[in-house]
Amino acid sequence: MSQQPVVKPRTKTRAKVERPKLWKVILLNDDYTPREFVVLVLMAVFRMTADHAYGVMITAHQRGACVIAVFTKDVADTKAKEATELGKSKGYPLFFTTEPEE
Numbered sequence: 485m486s487q488q489p490v491v492k493p494r495t496k497t498r499a500k501v502e503r504p505k506l507w508k509v510i511l512l513n514d515d516y517t518p519r520e521f522v523v524l525v526l527m528a529v530f531r532m533t534a535d536h537a538y539g540v541m542i543t544a545h546q547r548g549a550c551v552i553a554v555f556t557k558d559v560a561d562t563k564a565k566e567a568t569e570l571g572k573s574k575g576y577p578l579f580f581t582t583e584p585e586e
């Protein structure tokens with residue numbers, strides 16, 4: 485008796501679970517907002533330690549911008565807006581923006 489290859493149809497399907505796209509929150513440098521204020525905003529809105537906030541602030545100050553963290557779009561937009569508003573409330577041009585991660 486000759487052997488036949490057993491060919492099983494693959495009928496199993498696997499649900500595709502896509503991860504939500506993440507968005508970067510970016511801090512932009514400006515010439516007017518005091519460094520200490522930037523640090524306070526980073527600590528308040530992004531729950532950073534003083535050291536981490538200082539590092540992020542100084543990076544933005546020296547390079548023009550610094551990626552702060554990634555979140556889902558809603559959270560990134562809300563935090564960027566909240567942080568920008570804090571600066572605005574004191575008359576500072578402090579600005580946070582968001583962009584999608586590649």
Ligand code: TYC
Nearest residue numbers: 512513514517518519544545
């Ligand atoms: N460049 C500002 C100054 O010299 C400080 C500053 C740092 C402002 C980072 C914004 O994202 C910023 N007072």
